[in-house]
Amino acid sequence: xxSTEEIRSGLADIVNEVAGIPxxxxxLDKSFTDDLDxxxxxxxxxxxxxxxxFNVKIPDDEVKNLKTVGDAVAFIETHQGEA
Amino acid sequence: xxxxxxxxxxxxxxxxxxxxxxxxxxxxxxxxSGARVLTEDWAEPLPVRIAARVAVxxxxxxxxxxxxxxxxxxxxxxxAALEAWADSGHTDTTxxxxxxxxxxxxxxxxxxxxxxxxxxxxxxxxxxxxxxxIPMLMPNSPAANVGLALxxxxxxxxxxxxCASGNEAIAHGIDMIRLNRxxxxxxxxxxxxxxxxxxxxxxxxxxxxxxxxxxxxxxxxWDIARDGFLLGEGAAVLVIESAExxxxxxxxxxxxxxxxxxxADSHDIAQPDPEGLGATRAIKIALSExxxxxxxxxxxxxxxxSTPQGDIAECLAIVAALGGEIDHVxxxxxxxxxxxxxxxxxxxxxxxxxxxxxxxxxxxxxxLDNLDPAVKLDIATxxxxxxxxxxxxxxxxxxxxxxxxxxxxxxx
Numbered sequence: 305x306x307s308t309e310e311i312r313s314g315l316a317d318i319v320n321e322v323a324g325i326p327x328x329x330x331x332l333d334k335s336f337t338d339d340l341d342x343x344x345x346x347x348x349x350x351x352x353x354x355x356x357x358f359n360v361k362i363p364d365d366e367v368k369n370l371k372t373v374g375d376a377v378a379f380i381e382t383h384q385g386e387a
Numbered sequence: 388x389x390x391x392x393x394x395x396x397x398x399x400x401x402x403x404x405x406x407x408x409x410x411x412x413x414x415x416x417x418x419x420s421g422a423r424v425l426t427e428d429w430a431e432p433l434p435v436r437i438a439a440r441v442a443v444x445x446x447x448x449x450x451x452x453x454x455x456x457x458x459x460x461x462x463x464x465x466x467a468a469l470e471a472w473a474d475s476g477h478t479d480t481t482x483x484x485x486x487x488x489x490x491x492x493x494x495x496x497x498x499x500x501x502x503x504x505x506x507x508x509x510x511x512x513x514x515x516x517x518x519x520x521i522p523m524l525m526p527n528s529p530a531a532n533v534g535l536a537l538x539x540x541x542x543x544x545x546x547x548x549x550c551a552s553g554n555e556a557i558a559h560g561i562d563m564i565r566l567n568r569x570x571x572x573x574x575x576x577x578x579x580x581x582x583x584x585x586x587x588x589x590x591x592x593x594x595x596x597x598x599x600x601x602x603x604x605x606x607x608x609w610d611i612a613r614d615g616f617l618l619g620e621g622a623a624v625l626v627i628e629s630a631e632x633x634x635x636x637x638x639x640x641x642x643x644x645x646x647x648x649x650x651a652d653s654h655d656i657a658q659p660d661p662e663g664l665g666a667t668r669a670i671k672i673a674l675s676e677x678x679x680x681x682x683x684x685x686x687x688x689x690x691x692x693s694t695p696q697g698d699i700a701e702c703l704a705i706v707a708a709l710g711g712e713i714d715h716v717x718x719x720x721x722x723x724x725x726x727x728x729x730x731x732x733x734x735x736x737x738x739x740x741x742x743x744x745x746x747x748x749x750x751x752x753x754x755l756d757n758l759d760p761a762v763k764l765d766i767a768t769x770x771x772x773x774x775x776x777x778x779x780x781x782x783x784x785x786x787x788x789x790x791x792x793x794x795x796x797x798x799x
Contacts, residue, residue: 324452348518355514 305384306358311377318353319373322346332374340373354380361387393564393645394799396638397475397626398738399467399575403619403725406443407470411735412742414442415750416770420724422602422617429583435595437602438581439619439726456519457532458497459579463622463731464529465536468573472537475626477571479538481636482628488541488569489534490559491624492552492576494730494786497524499582529577529622541569549786550690552576553623553733557794558647560627570632575624576734586618592657596693606727607754608691608720609698609762616692619726623734625741640799642741645679645779648672652789659697659785663704669791670708670781677795679779681709684716684795686749686773686780688740691720692727699761701783706763719767723753733784737794740782744798747773 306314316330325340336342342350351362354376360383362370370376398408403421405411414421421439430436445462446454454462468491500523507515522528527545534543542563546555553576560574589595596615598605606617627644650672652665659666674681687705691698706713721739728735743749749771758766778798785791 322452322455324450345518345522352514 308377308381311358311380312373314357315354315373315376318350318357322349322353330373332372332377334373335371336373355387358384359387360384391565392630392643393561393627394630394633394643395625395627395641395741396633397471397477398624398641398741399470399474400621400623400735400738401441401443401463401466402621402623402735403439404442406448408738410442412739415721415724415739416748418724418751418753420603420753421619422605422726424599424602433583433586433590435586435590435597436599437596437605437617438586439617440581441621456523458500458523458528460493460497460577461523461529461532463579463620464491464533464575464577464624467575467577467622467624468533468536471573471624471626476638477626482571484538484540486541486570487537487539488543488560488563488572489530489539490544490546490556490563490572490574491530491533492546492556492730493526493529494547494549494552494578495580495585496526497528498580498585500524502582502584533573537573539573548790548792549788550727550729550732551784551786551790551792552730553735554737554782554784554792554794555649555733555790557625557644557733557737558649558792561644561647564627564629571626571628573624573626575622576731577622578729578731579620580729581618581620589618594694604754606693606723608689608693608723608752609759609766610755611757611759613693613695613698615694616722617726619728620731621728621735622731623738625734625737641745642799643797644794645797646673646675646677646795648676648793650791652791654789657787659700660789661696661700663700663707665789665791666701666704666783666785667707669793670704670783673781673793673795674708677779677797679795679797681712682715683779684709684781685778686740686743687716687718688736688743688780688782689718689720690783690785692722697785699759701785702762702764713764716765717749717767717771717773718764719749720752721750723755733782733792736784737782740780740796744773744778744780744796747778749773
């Protein structure tokens, strides 16, 4: 199982790949839309790539609750390995 | 409708022979072919394994994140549009955004995005289909993305008429200015269809050259040994504006875009009218709209794709439309070097036509070893100089569906 920091770091690489945000800017307190400029379509790409990386299922209904990087890391940490 | 003069103030291109207009134009004048053998694994079972890919890959030019949100056709269009825009000298303040329009055509649209996402759906399931698929594959995507990049808020259009699309976009831009719907329009065409499905489909139509062992000799318009076209890719874009608007901002003018003629054959969905009657009418209308007489035309960049039937039908059309006044007309086919860019062809060949009258030199038609005896035109087989004084030229484009579009340009 990946640690909190491993998940944050993996998610940062995905956000960098999809949206071009420097990985070091992807910190737990950052909002995807307000701070990192990840639009709704890019967010879908991030979610699908994260599902693949962390062997987790992130339901569409859940995505709207993932406002910050910390929200996403916490969801992945709790549900990893369930997919 | 006013008949005000419209001028070309900027040009851009990314083509099989160059990553921008200066390199493309130099390569065309030098008679350089952009054709090559396709070495990808998918090409191996195809009957046609040659094409003319762009000389400079888009990822060498565009920001990575911007590029991954665009189909390859959109990447080409954006590169060409940004070059044309910079070349025109326009900035955020030189045109009212609500008076800035776009007409960027494509023949097929985002076909590689469509097919790659179908592969993902079939192999990995619906969750792996990209959420960007639709905004990338829709045929208006290149036009819309160019409009977004330049802040255009007048009409943003995508004419679709197969291989006549690029010229039709220019014609549409002319109309927008003459109907007072815009002062400046960014016009052009793009195509990125080098993928096994389009290659197999065109080959099944017997439309492509099968000269797999000699790609640089495959595109040979008007040669007796021609056996079909060479698929190319790329984009070209012009910035056109009312002469009044260009003069008010002190813009440099390449040429006047003087008129357009659009007709349909109503003959067959794929074959051209063998007598070229629709093409004849398109050329005549373009001349009439431009206020030009046949003797005013010094140069024609022909559609001439290197197909047995189409090349001859166009020759008949040129002779008929000019009433036989063809002795002083230097004709060329730059497709002999670039291959056929489909929806990008009219735009790229308009750039070549504009440069020819601007620099007073016509690029050669390469591979014309033995002229088909049915051709009664003066074809440039090497670089040819055009005379001093006023010049006018035509660019022809014809498309599956029986679409014919001729554009007339005049020296500024």
